[in-house]
Amino acid sequence: MAVLAAFHRSKADQDPSAWLPPATGLRCQYATDGVADRWALSIDTAEAGALSDLLGTCPNLSITVATAR
Numbered sequence: 294m295a296v297l298a299a300f301h302r303s304k305a306d307q308d309p310s311a312w313l314p315p316a317t318g319l320r321c322q323y324a325t326d327g328v329a330d331r332w333a334l335s336i337d338t339a340e341a342g343a344l345s346d347l348l349g350t351c352p353n354l355s356i357t358v359a360t361a362r
Contacts (some may be wrong), residue, residue, distance in 0.1 A: 304329075308336070308339075308340040308343070309323070309324065309340055309343040309344050309347065310337075310340045310342065310343035312342075313347070317325035320347060320350075320351075321347070321350070321351035324344055324347045324348050324351065325348070325351070346361075
């Protein structure tokens with residue numbers, strides 16, 4: 294997803310427990326992009342809880358994760 298530099302800077306290195314896209318219509322896509330899964334990154338309990346809560350609000354989810362090589 295292409296973003297403006299200011300938008301990217303506002304996120305910095307924050308995870309979903311501290312930052313979500315300001316546009317609520319993009320939050321489900323953000324949550325389902327699977328960056329942590331794709332790159333085999335660990336997530337802490339706060340991030341897992343935030344993602345779980347967010348995904349619970351997303352209708353008709355279809356998540357496909359392609360592992361990075």
